[in-house]
Amino acid sequence: MRFLVFVLGIIYPCTDLVYAQIGIGTSNPQGALHVDGAKDNSTSETLSAVQISNDVVVSKTTGFIGVGVLTPLVKLDMRSQGAENSLGLNTTTMTAADAGAGAVRYDIANVPVGAKIEVSDGSVWHKAYIAPQKVVIVARKVSSQSITQNTATNISNWNVVRDMSSSFDGTSGVFTAPRNGTYTFLLTFNFNGAVINDGTRVESQFYNTTTNTVLASVYKTFGQSMTGTSDDANSTRSTQAGGSSTVTLTLTAGTKVVTRLWHNLISSGSIGLRVTTNPSDPTNPDDGFNNLTIIEH
Structure with a gap:
């Protein structure tokens, strides 16, 4: 009987951990995983835009990742109210086929030479074109x-x-x-x-x-x-x-x-x-x- 109680005492805490929300730098996690980069979150349920802007959250319902966003709408959502909403990309030597359709890279070496963003269609890397504001x-x-x-x-x-x-x-x-x-x-x-x-x-x-x-x-x-x-x-x-x-x-x-x-x-x-x-x-x-x-x- 004592052995059974000991075993159950191990199983139940493990079960709680599986369904828990994990907070790193915060005692008030808002997702399955919530990292407070600046460790400035309040312990209340409501967080300010400034507090959220330096957080990374994994949604507990969709698994989507929000960077500065508590409720990400896509798999990676960076549309926070902060001013640093940029995405850093680097180049790759992978072919477009190896990278797969929808892959994105930053390229400077390939023709045409010069800084550009390229998107793979599964077989060819295509330069992403943004029309400039004409004079x-x-x-x-x-x-x-x-x-x-x-x-x-x-x-x-x-x-x-x-x-x-x-x-x-x-x-x-x-x-x-x-x-x-x-x-x-x-x-x-x-x-x-x-x-x-x-x-x-x-x-x-x-x-x-x-x-x-x-x-x-x-x-x-x-x-x-x-x-x-x-x-x-x-x-x-x-x-x-x-x-x-x-x-x-x-x-x-x-x-x-x-x-x-x-x-x-x-x-x-x-x-x-x-x-x-x-x-x-x-x-x-x-x-x-x-x-x-x-x-x-």
Whole structure:
């Protein structure tokens, strides 16, 4: 009889251990296995987000693992409220077939050479592609600027309406290509009224500020301003010169491009760009004449 009691005394504690929740660094385990990395959990049933963020939990119902998550929804769930929700991967020399479909690796050596994440489909490693945020820039001139005759002048102090890639400096007017690619620039311009000389031109330039070279230029020529007839005493009248330029450039990452204007419309001096005196009023007759759009293909 005493032997039977001794045996039962061994069996029952073992049975309790099998179904117990195990806590490491915590006396308040929330799963089948609960590791409190920072040992900062309270002894109550409720844990704060900060306390949970450094814990590892194995769900007692699903067996799923939560890193900083008490109730993991997938086999490995790292979507905690902490700031360090990243997953570290390394490379492998295993073939895609050996690794199996769904395996993921970090690779730098294989073609194409360079850092990339690859996923196995069971036979081939495929590079995981994430489309970058393409360049879409819309800017307009709402501050006055004069363009001196026979001097290529950078157009600066743009009012940036949209810049989805944060690659345009409105103050300097410099665009920096975020990656190798093809970019289309559309520039519209309009000057204040002046007496335009016959046979003159305006040149729109797209200028590399690093190499100090003109990547592309577009010309527009002008005749004499409304040459008078005998009915109006053969006088010439003030008029406005304007136009638009569209160029498509293939740029490497980091290339800096600014739009410039050059003209010889008048005999001397400078002409101001036509801008509104009230940018908040879209019905102002001087609004919307000088604009720049840049689009990445």
